[in-house]
Amino acid sequence: CRTVIPPERTVYFPDVKYCAACAQKLERGEALPVRAEYCPVCGKMMSLVEVREGRRTVWQWVCTTVPSCRYLENGNER
Numbered sequence: 001c002r003t004v005i006p007p008e009r010t011v012y013f014p015d016v017k018y019c020a021a022c023a024q025k026l027e028r029g030e031a032l033p034v035r036a037e038y039c040p041v042c043g044k045m046m047s048l049v050e051v052r053e054g055r056r057t058v059w060q061w062v063c064t065t066v067p068s069c070r071y072l073e074n075g076n077e078r
């Protein structure tokens with residue numbers, strides 16, 4: 001839904017992946033249109049980007065507030 005998760009919610013629920021409204025929809029069994037990833041550091045939305053490393057390509061989750069947050073996670077390790 002692209003709703004920003006408040007940082008306070010990430011403090012109480014460190015593994016949170018969805019905003020409160022989306023979490024309620026999931027509990028009711030409703031489908032979500034798009035799965036979103038949120039930064040565990042600042043709570044902002046993350047984006048999956050393609051990164052070339054020599055001849056191979058890897059995917060990484062990158063915080064959309066880069067360079068201010070600078071959090072990135074290798075998509076292959078998830």
